[in-house]
Amino acid sequence: METQLANIILFHRKRSGLxxxxxxxxxxxxxxxxxxxxxxxxxxxxxxxxxxxRVLNIELTFKSPLRESFLKEYPDADC
Amino acid sequence: METQLANIILFHRKRSGLxxxxxxxxxxxxxxxxxxxxxxxxxxxxxxxxxxxRVLNIELTFKSPLRESFLKEYPDADC
DNA sequence: TCTTTTCCCCCTCCAAACAGGGAAAAACAT
DNA sequence: ATGTTTTTCCCTGTTTGGAGGGGGAAAAGA
Numbered sequence: 001m002e003t004q005l006a007n008i009i010l011f012h013r014k015r016s017g018l019x020x021x022x023x024x025x026x027x028x029x030x031x032x033x034x035x036x037x038x039x040x041x042x043x044x045x046x047x048x049x050x051x052x053x054r055v056l057n058i059e060l061t062f063k064s065p066l067r068e069s070f071l072k073e074y075p076d077a078d079c
Numbered sequence: 080m081e082t083q084l085a086n087i088i089l090f091h092r093k094r095s096g097l098x099x100x101x102x103x104x105x106x107x108x109x110x111x112x113x114x115x116x117x118x119x120x121x122x123x124x125x126x127x128x129x130x131x132x133r134v135l136n137i138e139l140t141f142k143s144p145l146r147e148s149f150l151k152e153y154p155d156a157d158c
Numbered sequence: 159t160c161t162t163t164t165c166c167c168c169c170t171c172c173a174a175a176c177a178g179g180g181a182a183a184a185a186c187a188t
Numbered sequence: 189a190t191g192t193t194t195t196t197c198c199c200t201g202t203t204t205g206g207a208g209g210g211g212g213a214a215a216a217g218a
Contacts, residue, residue, distance in 0.1 A: 004156045008141060011149050019194060030177040035196070042126040045175070045205085049125055057143055062087060064137040070090050077083045098164060109207040114166070124175085124205070 006040045012056040013038075027051040084128075085119045091135040092117075106130040 013023050013034075020034040027034075029048050037044060037052065053060065061079050064070075071077060092102050092113070099113040106113075108127045116123060116131065132139065140158045143149075150156060 004153065004158045007153055007156070008149065008158070011152065012143065012145055015145055015148075020196095021194080024177095032176070032178085032197090036176095039196090042129065043175070044125045046123045046125050046128055047121040048176085050121070053141075059142045061140055061142055062132075062137050063140055064091065064135070066091055066094055069094075070087065073090065074083065074086055077086070079083045079087070100164080111167090111206065111208085115206090118166090122205070127206080 003040060006038050008058065009034075009052065009056065010038045012058060016056060023052065023055060027055045082119060085117050087137065088113070088131065088135065089117045091137060095135060102131065102134060106134045 013020070016023075018026070020038070021031050024031040024034045027048075028051055033044065033048055034052065037049065050060075092099070095102075097105070099117070100110050103110040103113045106127075107130055112123065112127055113131065116128065129139075
């Protein structure tokens with residue numbers, strides 16, 4: 001993840017046949033947001049990122065040593 | 080994900096035996112950040128979230144229909 | 159019970175994110 | 189090559205996140 005985020009978004013946007021501007025408008029964010037995300041900017045609001053990922057049909061999930069233990073305690077967590 | 084983020088962070092913090100303040104200081108963010116994240120606030124800076132996840136040893140990864148295709152084009156992506 | 163720790167939630171101030179405009183540059187067509 | 193679309197990257201005003209402080213509630217521990 002981390003630095004890959006830019007590539008992930010770019011890749012999915014291209015595959016979706018969207019321009020930066022189209023993706024921005026569909027996501028309800030400014031056009032610069034998409035540009036900046038695709039260029040590795042990390043100082044971005046989480047909810048803005050999530051809006052974009054939603055349009056691109058990308059889900060975030062987490063991995064950690066405690067994951068199994070967590071899922072046991074929160075059985076209906078979709079992550 | 081999404082709304083679960085709060086639970087994930089709380090769960091991992093507790094298991095780590097850290098207080099909100101300790102986690103905040105170790106992560107290099109303000110004490111309110113941890114509190115807000117654990118209370119479901121989505122308007123949070125991505126890099127601040129990542130700092131906290133790093134301390135808690137939580138990795139983010141993504142899931143999408145294009146994932147396999149993406150990993151083929153970016154073989155050394157750790158996500 | 160009394161004490162200490164942790165959490166909740168208010169406040170203010172400052173820096174920074176963000177939107178939108180615009181124009182040059184690059185990419186992609188025809 | 190010429191036109192068209194897309195991307196890059198300025199700039200500006202507005203908005204908001206976020207740090208730090210602090211007080212009181214709540215929980216934990218003695």
